[in-house]
Amino acid sequence: MSNIHNILSKQKAFFSTQKTKDVTYRLELLKALKSEILSKEKAIYKALKEDFNKSEFESFISEFGLVVSELNLVIKNLKKWAKPKRVKASLLTFPSKDYIYKNPYGNVLVIGPWNYPFLLTMEPLIMAVASGNTVVLKPSELTQKTSSLIAEIIANVFPKEVATVCQGDKDISTQLLAQKWDYIFFTGSAKVGTIVAKAAAKYLTPITLELGGKSPCIVDDTTDLKLTARRIVWGKFLNGGQTCIAADYLIVKKNIKEVFIEMLKKEIIRAYGNNPKRSKDFPRIIDKKNTERLAKALNNVDVIFGGEIDIENKYIAPTLVDSPNLDSQLMTDEIFGPILPILHYKTEKDIENIIWNSEKPLAFYIFSKNISFVENTLKKFEFGGGAVNDLLIHFGNPKLPFGGVGSSGMGTYHGKHGFNTFSHEKSIVKRGTWIDPPARYAPYGFKKLNIIKKLFKWFG
Numbered sequence: 001m002s003n004i005h006n007i008l009s010k011q012k013a014f015f016s017t018q019k020t021k022d023v024t025y026r027l028e029l030l031k032a033l034k035s036e037i038l039s040k041e042k043a044i045y046k047a048l049k050e051d052f053n054k055s056e057f058e059s060f061i062s063e064f065g066l067v068v069s070e071l072n073l074v075i076k077n078l079k080k081w082a083k084p085k086r087v088k089a090s091l092l093t094f095p096s097k098d099y100i101y102k103n104p105y106g107n108v109l110v111i112g113p114w115n116y117p118f119l120l121t122m123e124p125l126i127m128a129v130a131s132g133n134t135v136v137l138k139p140s141e142l143t144q145k146t147s148s149l150i151a152e153i154i155a156n157v158f159p160k161e162v163a164t165v166c167q168g169d170k171d172i173s174t175q176l177l178a179q180k181w182d183y184i185f186f187t188g189s190a191k192v193g194t195i196v197a198k199a200a201a202k203y204l205t206p207i208t209l210e211l212g213g214k215s216p217c218i219v220d221d222t223t224d225l226k227l228t229a230r231r232i233v234w235g236k237f238l239n240g241g242q243t244c245i246a247a248d249y250l251i252v253k254k255n256i257k258e259v260f261i262e263m264l265k266k267e268i269i270r271a272y273g274n275n276p277k278r279s280k281d282f283p284r285i286i287d288k289k290n291t292e293r294l295a296k297a298l299n300n301v302d303v304i305f306g307g308e309i310d311i312e313n314k315y316i317a318p319t320l321v322d323s324p325n326l327d328s329q330l331m332t333d334e335i336f337g338p339i340l341p342i343l344h345y346k347t348e349k350d351i352e353n354i355i356w357n358s359e360k361p362l363a364f365y366i367f368s369k370n371i372s373f374v375e376n377t378l379k380k381f382e383f384g385g386g387a388v389n390d391l392l393i394h395f396g397n398p399k400l401p402f403g404g405v406g407s408s409g410m411g412t413y414h415g416k417h418g419f420n421t422f423s424h425e426k427s428i429v430k431r432g433t434w435i436d437p438p439a440r441y442a443p444y445g446f447k448k449l450n451i452i453k454k455l456f457k458w459f460g
């Protein structure tokens, strides 16, 4: 029996003991996880620094801090979330007490990406455990230090039959995907998302796919340009541009484009200095392969700022590119790096032509004070979620469901939405035996039908 099969068999056996249905047990595990994570705070920053030069500040705001907040939220609310919820009886169920029970799916597989390697593995794991599932977690092979630390943290807190980590590359992923899971939660590229969906289809396993895409950012001429430039530079170059919800490219109103580009340049220098390679706050590209991919995308385009490439040191400078062709690599593939193409528009039709050139994006941003333009634009385009007059921040509110649509993903999580994602909602109607209206039973006849029709009319 292979190791993976062995682990899953143990988790299946443990799930059937009903122990994970006990909310108090789940809370004990989550509290233990919180104290283990708090005790490893420095080690987590060190691992992220070693994996891709991520600063402590960025590691706190975009990984550690968010994981601890999510743990605090779930520890505070779990009892309430897990309780069966009473709903009103309907005409057909009355008289009855009707409930929605939140039930764990069972054995969950979580596969994570490398770009926020701590956050994007721990958050689904936390919610899967909170919902009463067992978990096998496969973190990315590209962030060796962080993935090993995650394995250590999980091993220190969870019995293997509740949660465990399988480290490795796509071969391990493939072996994991060949098993029969009760739920699969995948974060990564659309290409691998398709492989996951196919594997899940074999057993009709429900899935969440958190994927990527080309997220546009529109800047019109009513916005505060200086503040807009500052916010865009922050949101685009955070994590070295390796953020699934970063603005992939800008679409700027033509009459302000030149002046806005100058402001972007100033903001990049303000944030990372004249030589961002020396900035301790500017991360590296995750590996050589991705650095080469980004370098290739800069061939034959109009680089108007940055553009320095050092493949050996996995460095690409924060780079601005003017008006690349819509059929160039920069505008057909997700960029996922510190390169920002700047396109322009005169009419709303121009915006449509650019955005509808790509699949439905994960995020969408618009900087404008024109309320009707903002509302029309938000309604017109399909995308996972987004923000007005800022980047990324919709990720930070656990009350908002986070996820993509179409090729940017399916399903959502964060806060209670995450708990719901890993729970099956069982509908339960509890009826008494003290009354049993005879109208529904055969023999039917016109009289009974008339009574039923009247009831439908009254209650409908």
Ligand code: NAD
Pocket (backbone or CB within 6 Å): 111, 112, 113, 114, 115, 116, 120, 138, 139, 140, 141, 168, 169, 170, 173, 174, 187, 188, 189, 190, 191, 192, 193, 195, 209, 210, 211, 212, 213, 243, 244, 245, 334, 336, 362, 404, 409
């Ligand atoms: P990836 O798809 O290459 O890898 C993700 C995971 O899948 C890794 O654990 C990897 O080992 C595994 N994997 C790779 N190839 C596989 C295969 N053939 N079969 C089975 N498993 C395989 O993605 P990545 O490079 O780690 O991350 C970048 C992508 O993830 C970007 O597209 C980005 O937009 C997306 N992303 C999305 C979100 C989100 O929340 N929606 C968050 C972060 C990243």
